[in-house]
Structure formats: structure tokens, C-alpha cells
Amino acid sequence: PETPVKVTVTGAAGQIGYALLFRIASGQLLGADVPVKLSLLEIPQAVKAAEGTAMELDDCAFPLLRGIEITDDLTTAFDGTNIALLVGALPRKAGMERGDLLEANGGIFGPQGKAINDHAADDVRVLVVGNPANTNALIAQSAAPDVPAERFTAMTRLDHNRALSQLAQKLQVSVTDIKKMTIWGNHSATQYPDLFHAEVGGKIAAELVDETWLRETFIPTVAKRGAAIIEARGASSAASAANAAIDHVYDWVNGTPEGDWTSAAIPSDGSYGVPEGLISSFPVVSRGGKWEIVQGLEIDDFSRSRIDASVAELGEERDAVRQLGLI
Numbered sequence: 001p002e003t004p005v006k007v008t009v010t011g012a013a014g015q016i017g018y019a020l021l022f023r024i025a026s027g028q029l030l031g032a033d034v035p036v037k038l039s040l041l042e043i044p045q046a047v048k049a050a051e052g053t054a055m056e057l058d059d060c061a062f063p064l065l066r067g068i069e070i071t072d073d074l075t076t077a078f079d080g081t082n083i084a085l086l087v088g089a090l091p092r093k094a095g096m097e098r099g100d101l102l103e104a105n106g107g108i109f110g111p112q113g114k115a116i117n118d119h120a121a122d123d124v125r126v127l128v129v130g131n132p133a134n135t136n137a138l139i140a141q142s143a144a145p146d147v148p149a150e151r152f153t154a155m156t157r158l159d160h161n162r163a164l165s166q167l168a169q170k171l172q173v174s175v176t177d178i179k180k181m182t183i184w185g186n187h188s189a190t191q192y193p194d195l196f197h198a199e200v201g202g203k204i205a206a207e208l209v210d211e212t213w214l215r216e217t218f219i220p221t222v223a224k225r226g227a228a229i230i231e232a233r234g235a236s237s238a239a240s241a242a243n244a245a246i247d248h249v250y251d252w253v254n255g256t257p258e259g260d261w262t263s264a265a266i267p268s269d270g271s272y273g274v275p276e277g278l279i280s281s282f283p284v285v286s287r288g289g290k291w292e293i294v295q296g297l298e299i300d301d302f303s304r305s306r307i308d309a310s311v312a313e314l315g316e317e318r319d320a321v322r323q324l325g326l327i
């Protein structure tokens, strides 16, 4: 029998974990013929809740699920892991300074990066969901010098999917009619959803909508959607975040379709003026199990200023964690 792929989920007892684990176990993360075993990492106080989720996973009798481990130990969780979904993070609390937030998360993502470095499988792929996702990914990556840097990624696929949906509703088309959407920069309010390369029926999306809608409705709606969900639901996005994590890993492993691309935050190689090493969102394709930045796109002045602003924020976050000695 085929060896199962080990998938580690941190923050497994949280709300994204609850929306994510069942979809992984059902075969949606990797493919309907790939057996998986799950490792659920939690803090000690939440291990019992994770055990409850594991009971429910058992009760689904998923044919592809070959085992579940629940632990608060980093070595156990990441031992031999092929896919690490780093979801658990410390949320920003009222009155917390940004430096405090980065420092607290450094205490989580540094040790996790080191455990991945020391114990994960050679082909390990890491997706950071926990916020601030791009910078947490940078912290984990810098603690894992033996793992190729490109294996550390952060999630902007939720922003990408939000952009697809907003544009589809505006133009009364199906999301499948839209190609080449891009989110640039940081997974934060400065992110830049780009309609100047997105295509709808072969036409450039920015030419199908009025400029005021693009600037004053589309961009802020996508960038502030997370806050709107909290306002409406009384809790942050969970099922849609889990869905985006599934999309990100599925495409990374299985490839993106010809004639289209997606968005993911991956280590910059200097493309589009993004300083090398920053984990920034780009238009990407996945080929042979690797993300590649789509090259050769022309960037107009408006897009340039938006991309630069978000990338500058990433640079400031990197400087801050450097000063704290976290990278």
C-alpha cells in the first residue's frame, strides 16, 4: 500500500482547524487518491479539544485517512512531515503594540521552523496561515536553514479568491470566466488586488469596470473583507480561510492550469522590484511541484505605487523582527 502523506496542522483545535481537517482527510488537499495521516499540534490547554475533533474525524470513516496523532510536542508533530500548515498564532489583543505581536509570534514560529528543519521530510512544504502570515513565514524560514527557502510560503489565496468573487459579482460572470487575478504584497490591508492583468473573456478586467469602482470599492472591499466578516459573523473568517489553504497546497502539489495563474506569498527573487528574500504575494504558477513567479508583466504607475506601499510594509516588518533578533 502507498505510504500516506503526513500533514501537520498547528492550531488544530481552532476555528480554521475545524474547517480544514475534514477537507484534508477527505482528499481535497492533495487529491482523491492520496492517503494522508494527520498530526494535530496544539498548546497543552487545547489538546483535549483537538482530541474531540479527532474523534469526529474517526466518525467520518474517511477512506483516505490512515492515522491521526494529537500532540503538544513540536518534534512529534513535525517528525517526517511532508506538508506543514502553520495555522495557530497569537492574535493581536487590545492595547498590544506591533512589536509585542511580532515577538510573541516569533516565539511560536521560530521553534516550529527549527523543528521542521530538524525533523521534517526532505520534501516538506510549509504554508503559513497564522497572522502576520508573511512575516511569520519569514521567521520560520530563517530558523530552518537546511530546508530550501522556497518551501516556506504564506497564504494570500483567500484574498485572491475574494477578488475573484467580487469581480465576478460586479460583471455578472462566473468566477471561472476570470483568469490571471493577482494579489501583490502583504496579507494585510495594504495588499494590492490587481485588475490590470486579470482577464475576463480575453479582455482586461480593469477596462470592463469604471476606475472609481476599481479604486474606491473593489480594492478596499477585498483588502478589508476580513474585518467585514468579523463585523458580520462575530468571528473571523474560518471556512473560507481553510478553503484557501486547501487551494494553495493543492495547486502547489498538483500544478496550476495552463493559461492561468494564482496568487501566493513566496520568497522574492527580486522580481518586480520586491527585495530578494521578502515573502511577498506574486502572480505565480506551479510547475513540477514548485512555485514560479510569472515574469514580464508591465506594471503601470498606479499599480507600481500600490505594490511599493505593500512591499515597504513587508520590509518594515522584516526590519522589526530583525531588530528583535527573531531572524
Ligand code: NAI
Binding pocket: 010, 011, 012, 013, 014, 015, 016, 017, 041, 042, 043, 046, 087, 088, 089, 090, 091, 108, 128, 129, 130, 131, 132, 133, 155, 156, 158, 159, 187, 236, 237, 238, 241
Ligand atoms: P483560533 O483562535 O480559533 O485558533 C487558533 C488555535 O491555535 C487555538 O486553538 C490555539 O490554541 C492554537 N495555538 C496557539 N498557539 C499555538 C502554538 N504555539 N502551537 C500550536 N497551536 C497554537 O484562530 P483561527 O480563527 O483558527 O485563526 C488562526 C490564525 O489564522 C489567526 O492568526 C488568524 O489571524 C489567521 N488567519 C489568516 C488568514 C489568511 O488569509 N492568511 C485568514 C484568516 C485567519
